[in-house]
Structures are given as C-alpha cells and as structure tokens.
Amino acid sequence: MKNIKSFPLCIAILICISCASNKKIDDMKGFINETVQLTEEFIIHISESANESEIIYAIESFTKSITLLEEKSSTIKKKYPDIDLLFDEPPPELADDLNRLHIAERKFEEVLRSDKVRELRKDFKVQSAFNDLINELDRVKFFQK
Numbered sequence: 001m002k003n004i005k006s007f008p009l010c011i012a013i014l015i016c017i018s019c020a021s022n023k024k025i026d027d028m029k030g031f032i033n034e035t036v037q038l039t040e041e042f043i044i045h046i047s048e049s050a051n052e053s054e055i056i057y058a059i060e061s062f063t064k065s066i067t068l069l070e071e072k073s074s075t076i077k078k079k080y081p082d083i084d085l086l087f088d089e090p091p092p093e094l095a096d097d098l099n100r101l102h103i104a105e106r107k108f109e110e111v112l113r114s115d116k117v118r119e120l121r122k123d124f125k126v127q128s129a130f131n132d133l134i135n136e137l138d139r140v141k142f143f144q145k
Contacts, residue, residue: 024080025093031069031076032097038065039104043111052123059129063136073142083143 042065045058077083090098111117120126 024083024086025091027076027079028083028086028094029097031072032094032101034072035069036097036100036104038062038069039108043104043107046111046117049120052120052126055117055120055126056129059126059133063129063133066133066136066140070140070142077143087143 042058042062045061046055049055049058086094121130
C-alpha cells in the first residue's frame with residue numbers, strides 16, 4: 001500500500017522534470033528561431049539594399065540584434081545552468097531548428113562573400129560598419145553567465 005501511495009508522487013515528480021525539460025527545449029527553440037529570423041532578415045536587407053546607407057543601416061541593426069541575443073542567451077544560461085549539454089548532445093526535438101540555424105549561417109557567410117558586398121565594402125562607412133559587426137560577433141559569448 002505504501003508503494004501505491006508513493007507512485008502518484010513519483011509520477012508528479014516525473015511530470016515536473018519533464019515539464020522543466022520541455023520548457024528548456026522550448027526556450028532553446030525560441031532562441032534558435034529568433035536567431036534564424038534575425039539572420040534571415042539581415043540577409044534579405046543586405047541582398048535588397050540599393051546603396052551604402054541602406055547596407056549600413058542593415059549592418060548596424062543586425063549588430064544591435066546580436067547584442068540583444070547575447071543578453072537573452074545569458075538569461076537562459078542563468079535559468080538553465082546545464083544548457084551547454086543541449087549543444088553537446090542536442091535532443092531530437094531541436095534537430096530541425098538547429099538545421100535551420102546551420103542553413104542560415106551558411107547563407108550569412110555566402111552573402112558576406114558576395115560580389116555585391118565586396119563592392120560595397122570599398123566604401124569607408126560600409127567597411128567601418130562591417131568591422132563593428134565583426135568585432136561584435138567576436139566579442140559576444142552566447143550562453144555565458
């Protein structure tokens with residue numbers, strides 16, 4: 001009888017652990033999807049920019065977004081100190097999201113190496129904006145406390 005009474009408690013604990021784990025995955029999915037969305041928007045803005053001022057605006061906006069993403073990742077890291085484990089062995093629930101992230105990263109790199117961007121980088125202000133972006137990307141530490 002004692003085992004029967006403790007069974008609901010065990011189930012309740014497992015549900016709580018499962019919910020906490022699902023919340024962690026949901027938070028990571030949200031972060032990854034936001035990162036993908038911002039990256040895709042940046043790619044579109046760079047691709048559609050018609051002049052130096054438009055490309056500078058796109059670069060500066062993306063640079064600010066990177067800073068905000070870093071802050072969000074720090075909040076997630078504080079909430080889930082073991083979040084790094086999701087990167088070491090990602091659960092199947094994150095596979096599609098991580099794949100979208102890798103695709104966005106490849107597109108990002110392709111756009112930065114495009115002839116259009118190479119040509120626009122000859123402008124000092126565009127070059128300066130890109131340097132600021134690169135410095136910010138080097139500086140940020142995602143999922144650090």
